[in-house]
Amino acid sequence: MSDLLRDFLAEYLELTPDLYTQLDQSSLVQSYPRGTLVLRQGDKARRAFFVLRGCLRSFTLKNGEDKTLDFFIEEDPVLPLEFGTGEPSSHSLECMEDCMLVGHTREQEERMLAEYPQLKHVCLTLAEVMSAKLQGALSRYRSSTPEERYRDLVESRPDLLQRVPQYYIASYLGIRPESLSRIRRRISRGKFLR
Structure with a gap:
């Protein structure tokens, strides 16, 4: 397991040897070079991500114009809107730098949460952070x-x-x-x- 992931998780829960081994063997951490599209608009969003290192850009192509929706950096969760729904993605995700990401499918997430319920706390905390970030950004954008x-x-x-x-x-x-x-x-x- 990446030291970055271990250090991040240790902020939220006690990493038991069993959980550490399971996460280490799951091979969820992958490196991507700058310019890689980890999700293409129109493809199914099969994975959600967590940024360990690097910067991702979320964007959509509309009427031939590239519109940047958001940026994700270290310790940011990246949850495509259509994650796990089977619907085509409304946006793309591009690595703006060399990135190290934790990527998981809905099935992997459900299996890990069933086996290690303490991970739910991490997921809920990240969901709260994402929600607050999005609400704040939308409010500021519309009123400024x-x-x-x-x-x-x-x-x-x-x-x-x-x-x-x-x-x-x-x-x-x-x-x-x-x-x-x-x-x-x-x-x-x-x-x-x-």
């Missing part, structure tokens, strides 16, 4: 200007600005790259309105 969204991103997720190309940042903010350049220029000149 592009400049305010950019400022919020700078304050809450500054690492993304170094890890992700600016045109994906612009797409995530719902603006064109040229608009992001103007916003950044205004900020650098001290003309940013709060």
Whole structure:
């Protein structure tokens, strides 16, 4: 088992030798090079993920335009909307960097939870974190200007600005790259309105 996964799980539960061995032998941890699509829009979302290392981008292609929906970094769960439903995925997941991910199917998840009920606590905690993150992001997006969204991103997720190309940042903010350049220029000149 990856040391990263072991350390993360140890924050939430006591890792018994049996559970440690089971997780270690499950081979759920995989490495993916930058640029890999771990899920393609239109394919069935057979696996959910947890980011141990790297950055994933969720995006959709709509009318030929690439729209960035979200970014996932270390210790973020990644649960495709259609996970386990058999429906085609409404979005793709791309590795923005070399990534180390824990990936599991619905069947693997159910088997592990039945055998090790203490893992439910980890899953519930991650679900609460995901829910709060999504609610907060939606609320901020709907009630803020592009400049305010950019400022919020700078304050809450500054690492993304170094890890992700600016045109994906612009797409995530719902603006064109040229608009992001103007916003950044205004900020650098001290003309940013709060």
